[in-house]
Every structure is written in structure tokens, then in C-alpha cells.
Amino acid sequence: MNIEQIHEYALSMEGAEETTPFGDNVIVYKVNNKMFLLLPLNTAPVQFNAKCDPDTAIELRDQYSCIIPGYHMSKKHWNTVIIDGTLTARQLKDFILDSYNLVAPKKKK
Numbered sequence: 001m002n003i004e005q006i007h008e009y010a011l012s013m014e015g016a017e018e019t020t021p022f023g024d025n026v027i028v029y030k031v032n033n034k035m036f037l038l039l040p041l042n043t044a045p046v047q048f049n050a051k052c053d054p055d056t057a058i059e060l061r062d063q064y065s066c067i068i069p070g071y072h073m074s075k076k077h078w079n080t081v082i083i084d085g086t087l088t089a090r091q092l093k094d095f096i097l098d099s100y101n102l103v104a105p106k107k108k109k
Helices: 003-011 054-063 089-103
Strands: 017-019 026-031 034-040 047-051 067-069 078-082
Touching (some): 003 017, 026 089, 034 089, 047 089, 054 067, 054 078
Antiparallel strands (some): 017 026, 047 078, 067 078
16 A cells, blocks of 8 residues: 555545644544544655554564554554555555544444
């Protein structure tokens, strides 16, 4: 995935909005006023920060060298995912969706 594909995917989620609270070089995607994805625009290779269940975050870091503790974020709840060709587009989308689901308002049944 490239920056444009990540951007389009993040904004396709219900209630997602794009913000730039840290300047023009980092897009922060929020839902319900809570961050679920940070996308720096000036990194090579492309990378993003996604929120993650703490136990899963550790497992993913152990399993993939392209996943590291969240850069400038809570290392317990955030991972930085470096897009270096190791992971499939489906896996990358799943990380973004999982992050979104952690902060999105829960639907009433």
C-alpha cells in the first residue's frame, strides 16, 4: 500500500476524519475525536502508527521485524508498521481496521 491507498482506506471508515494537529507532515485520522491512525508523509519507506491491543502489539512485534513500538506514542498501545513488502495489503488494512475498531463508537444492538 502507498500513502494514497492508506489515506483512502482510513477515510472510508464510518465517521473517520483527517486532521493535522502535529503539522502538515503527519495526517492524524480520528473517529469520535480519538486517534486511530497516524500517517507521516515524509518517511521512506512509508509507515504508519496504529493503535493495538497491548498483548497483540507485543505478539506482532515478535512476529514481524517491520512492526516496532509506536514512534512517539504509548509503546503499550501503539505500533509503528513499516511498509517494506513483508506484509500484504490485507494485513495492513486489518491493522488499520483493528485500530479503528478500538476507538470507534460501539453500535447499539
